[in-house]
Amino acid sequence: MNTDVVVIGGGAVGLCTALMAARQNLRVVLVEAHEPKAWQKEQPDLRVVALALDNQAMLETLGVWQKLKVMHVRAYSAMQVFDEIEPAPLCFQAADSGRDYLGHIIENTALTEVLWQAVVAEKNITLHCPDKLEALQSGPDFVHVVLRSGTEIQARLAIGADGAASKVRELLAIETDLHDYGQKGIVAFVETERFHANTAWQRFLSTGPLAFLPFSDTVCSIVWSLPNTQADTLLAQTPEAFCQALDSAFAGTLGKTSLISERAAFPLKRQLASRMRQGRVLLLGDAAHSVHPLAGQGVNLGLRDVRALQKAFEKALVTGGDPIGMRQLDVWARQCYSDNAMAALVFENINRVFSNDSMALGLMRGRLLGLANRISPLKAQMIRLATGL
Ligand SMILES: Cc1cc2nc3c(=O)[nH]c(=O)nc-3n(C[C@H](O)[C@H](O)[C@H](O)COP(=O)(O)OP(=O)(O)OC[C@H]3O[C@@H](n4cnc5c(N)ncnc54)[C@H](O)[C@@H]3O)c2cc1C
Known part of the structure; x- marks a missing residue:
């Protein structure tokens, strides 16, 4: 089978990539090991995403935000960051930047379900599910992909969006820089006695950060x-x-x-692939980078890879060029690599400074929170980082 783009992995990032490429009039094949878990109103997914405004805008242009909005989304209009030592919190209000909200808390299953439905309905996408990548070879003009079912695909571009244990990355022998934090992230839903005020709360403790994200009127x-x-x-x-x-x-x-749900836990690791492009193959999302969940940025970073790729495709099309031309893919890979490496470093250093019981660091972070709260340009910059705008 011949195609323009083959996407391996249909998590949020792979589904979004497939849809975006198909809307650029490219023929797409999507390979996914399992159909996504269905969204269940009565049993919300423990894995939630604090979707930033820039990524919401991309989902709007793809026509999926409108469907997501009527499932379960909760806008948050403020963020409060505080720690064990410094009682005065760092506060961000959406109103400070003239907005109604800073982002939305959504369930991962809701996001993958609306993306999946859009992919199934898209005429430019051929879906292979359940199926798995078995072998891949990148040549000068084409990538040759073999699936477990025996199907062979020849594509001008292959995209590995197959998560942190990426088979695409393994087959290309792309090395990763891996750091195990020796920590787990516990996720659950709790009812709170007091209203969360539509605020995303983050408390830094010497053992690690604790976030309360608004989910419904009484639940975080x-x-x-x-x-x-x-x-x-x-x-x-x-x-x-x-x-x-x-x-x-x-x-x-x-x-x-x-507690009103089960508890689940996931291991916390920072993993960065040494590159995001090798020949005609790109790595996106967790296949390229996993970060500390401290700022709820995992999915956001992956969706930003997709948005940057969309811009690269569009730029080439406007100038009459080939959207899958190597030059702009190289620019895309270098830009995304440096943005993601920077984000991973920032999250790691925030975690190091704030989740530490050293006296000196304790005094420093108190000052940092106080300073950030008083200096308007610094606060505005932090709001831009959080919202992606
Ligand atoms: C419990 C939990 C809580 C989290 N909480 C947050 C949070 O609050 N905020 C946040 O931003 N991030 C959070 N994350 C991280 C976030 O979920 C990931 O960053 C995000 O899912 C990455 O998306 P992805 O599409 O790149 O990869 P994935 O979601 O891992 O999707 C990869 C897909 O590839 C498929 N696949 C794998 N191998 C193959 C193969 N060989 N062939 C075909 N298909 C294959 C898999 O079936 C899967 O569907 C959390 C993660 C967990 C586990």
Whole structure:
């Protein structure tokens, strides 16, 4: 089978890439190992995304945001960052930058479901699911892909969006810089005694950051990063004991909490591929970069790779060039690589400074929070980082 683009992996990033490329009139083949888990209103997905405004705009142009909006999305209009030592929080209000909100909390299954439906309905996309990548060879003009089913595909461009354990990356022998934080992120839904005020809260503790994200009027999604042994102990505790520890870690900011879902945990790693392009193959999303979940930026970074690729395609088409030309793909890869490496570094250093019980760092972060709160241009820059605008 011949095509313009073959996308391996149909998570949020791969689905979005396939849709974006198809809308540029490219013929696309999408290979995905499993159909996405269905979104269930009564049993929300523990994995949530704080979708930034720039990525919302891309989903709007692809026509999927309109469908997502009527499922379950919760706008947040403020962010509050505080820590164990500095009581005065760093506050961002959407109104400070003339907006109604800073982003939306959405479930990963809701996002993949609307993208999947759009992909299935798209005439320029041929779907191979369930199927898996088995072999891949990148030549000067084409990439040759073999699937587990025996199907062979010849494409002018291959995209690896197959997650942190990427087979595409492995087959190309692209090395990664891997750092295991020795931590887990516990995720769950809790009911809070006090209203969350449509605010995304982040408290830095010496053990790691704890986030409360508004989900419905009375419910927050929590992401609590902790050293492995402490996380395992908390996961084994009764819901009551877990919530007692949670209330203490969050300094009772939203009153008493009660657990209303299962708890899940995922290992925290920073993994950066040494490059995002090799010949006619690109790596996008977690296949290229996994970061600390501290700022809820995992999916956002991946969607920004897609948006940058969309711009590269469009630029080539406007000038009458080939959207899959090597020159602009090289520019795309270098730009995205440096943006992602910078983001990973920033998240890691924030985590290092704020999740540390050294006295000197404790004093420094108190000053940093106070300073950032008072200096308007610095605050405006931080809002731009959070919203992507
Ligand atoms: C519990 C949890 C909570 C998280 N919370 C947050 C959060 O709050 N905010 C945030 O931004 N990020 C969060 N993340 C991270 C975020 O989910 C990832 O950054 C994001 O899912 C990456 O998307 P992706 O499409 O690149 O990869 P994935 O979502 O991993 O998708 C990869 C896809 O490729 C498919 N695949 C793999 N191998 C093959 C193959 N050989 N052939 C065909 N298909 C293949 C898989 O089936 C999968 O569908 C969380 C992650 C977890 C696990």
